[in-house]
Amino acid sequence: MEQEATLPPESGMALRVPQFIKEIVAQITFEARGSNEINQSSGVSVRVSINNFESILSNAEKRAVINGENEIVPRVSDLHSLYASTAGKIELEYVGEDKKEGDLIERLINRAVLKTFDRYFKMDDPQLKKVANYFEGGWGVEVSDHSPSSDYTEPIREVEGLRESILSLGPFETPGLMAAASELIFEGLHLHQKLNKDREGGRFSYHA
Numbered sequence: 001m002e003q004e005a006t007l008p009p010e011s012g013m014a015l016r017v018p019q020f021i022k023e024i025v026a027q028i029t030f031e032a033r034g035s036n037e038i039n040q041s042s043g044v045s046v047r048v049s050i051n052n053f054e055s056i057l058s059n060a061e062k063r064a065v066i067n068g069e070n071e072i073v074p075r076v077s078d079l080h081s082l083y084a085s086t087a088g089k090i091e092l093e094y095v096g097e098d099k100k101e102g103d104l105i106e107r108l109i110n111r112a113v114l115k116t117f118d119r120y121f122k123m124d125d126p127q128l129k130k131v132a133n134y135f136e137g138g139w140g141v142e143v144s145d146h147s148p149s150s151d152y153t154e155p156i157r158e159v160e161g162l163r164e165s166i167l168s169l170g171p172f173e174t175p176g177l178m179a180a181a182s183e184l185i186f187e188g189l190h191l192h193q194k195l196n197k198d199r200e201g202g203r204f205s206y207h208a
Helices: 019-033 047-067 076-086 101-120 126-136 149-158 162-167 175-191
Strands: 140-144 196-200 203-207
Touching (some): 019 101, 047 076, 076 175, 126 162, 149 175, 175 196
16 A cells, blocks of 8 residues: 555655554455445455545645645544545445445444554553543534644643553654544544544534
8 A cells, every 4th residue: 555655745744644544544445345335246456545545645735735734644534535535446235325335435434443443442441531531521622634733732731641542552742643643532432432523514523
């Protein structure tokens, strides 16, 4: 995937792709290959992973340019860009009013995020429990694929257990990496039904 993908051109911005993002993109293809909702006789090419990787990098680059940031870091909120790059490369097993390609892609992405999250975190982790408890106190957090990394500074500072959970992923000290790690944690807790998530336009809010 990394060898074949076309990376963003040199622009003076550092390209930093968290390992968990690479794993999510690859896992989406694995989920597609194992789905009984997809016609497997047509196959699910490795090009799906390559195209998806290029799409998520492109979306992250666009955000960095708009916000004048010095690093390109894809994050979970960029995964919506994979709908277009996945659609048309998979063939539904059954076609009907109750079978929509977009809904299937969303399920594939959610499964991939959940499995990746579970490789890094255990739900009985004390720091992760502190994060969930923070939201149970009535607080909420908004994320967006348009938001600059600086928007995540306050949640990282205010949400008890969040910084410790981020650092358990590795030495994530740059603003972009911290933002990406925050989103993985919020989405993982949501998929484990510890947080609710609402969508308003391109923004997502997590709350208890």
